[in-house]
Amino acid sequence: MTETISAAAGRDLPLPDAVLWDMDGTLVDTEPYWQESQVVLVAEHGGSWSREDGDSLIGSGLWHSARVLQEHGVKLSEQEIIDRMTDDVLVSIEKHLPWRPGARELLREVRDAGIKTALVTMSIRRMADHIAAAVDFDAFDVVVAGDEVEHAKPHPDPYLRAAEALGVDPSSCIAIEDSPTGLASAVAAGTTAIGVEHHAPLRTDGDFVHRATLEGVRLDDLREILSRGRLLADLPEGDA
Structure with a gap:
């Protein structure tokens, strides 16, 4: 504009x-907190997650993000992925907002x-x-x-x-x-x-x-x- x-x-x-x-x-x-959670979650299921992968989800709905994580090998339901990432970010926020x-x-x-x-x-x-x-x-x-x-x-x-x-x-x-x-x-x-x-x-x-x-x-x-x-x-x- x-x-x-x-x-x-x-x-x-x-x-x-x-x-x-x-x-x-x-x-x-909080975006770095979300990306840190994604890296850890994908790694726990044997995959890898890049900064570019995380950046591609910025601004997206969590259900879309959960489906992308599933495509990267995370063997959890969409709701389980959302709850896990939310819990991770809340822990980080408690340390520093x-x-x-x-x-x-x-x-x-x-x-x-x-x-x-x-x-x-x-x-x-x-x-x-x-x-x-x-x-x-x-x-x-x-x-x-x-x-x-x-x-x-x-x-x-x-x-x-x-x-x-x-x-x-x-x-x-x-x-x-x-x-x-x-x-x-x-x-x-x-x-x-x-x-x-x-x-x-x-x-x-x-x-x-x-x-x-x-x-x-x-x-x-x-x-x-x-x-x-x-x-x-x-x-x-x-x-x-």
Whole structure:
């Protein structure tokens, strides 16, 4: 998404009705914990698991990840694989919960401004609730977890469900993601999406605002990003 719009920016622009947050890799840097669990689990069943294998699953639903692990020789059911990986990651989180730069600060500013929020993750509910409870303020109005949606990301269902639960139109929301899969979900749902590049490379010309970090991102930035997204959405097809 292009970085330039008209000069009308700043405090006169509307705030989003809601900010929808991805969790793993966006709010907290748990992706290395998931990949460590995958390496150990595949090795226990006589196989090998590369960094590229792990990167290919970033942003995917856990049931898809479980099937890929089965293809690599893990002789457990999908649910057993999901439970095992979730348990492993929870143990690692108890030792250290690594927040992504700027994420907690922006989340706090959004909440202090009275803006609705949702946590939209493909992790299962007990993992999502654990992370939400680790925030030392009332962070989320709604949690949408991977075991509660019919279709996982990149399908728009998770973000549509979050917007519906908050009682807002997706087009009035900003979604913050770190993976191509998650961004595809957010964009398809009609939100204005911010892609914060981390473990997975992101396009710089996609239908989202590309950011290297959330450090220094403030409410006025969200106003401008939302207005830019609405402006581009209103352009005739092919003019963006």
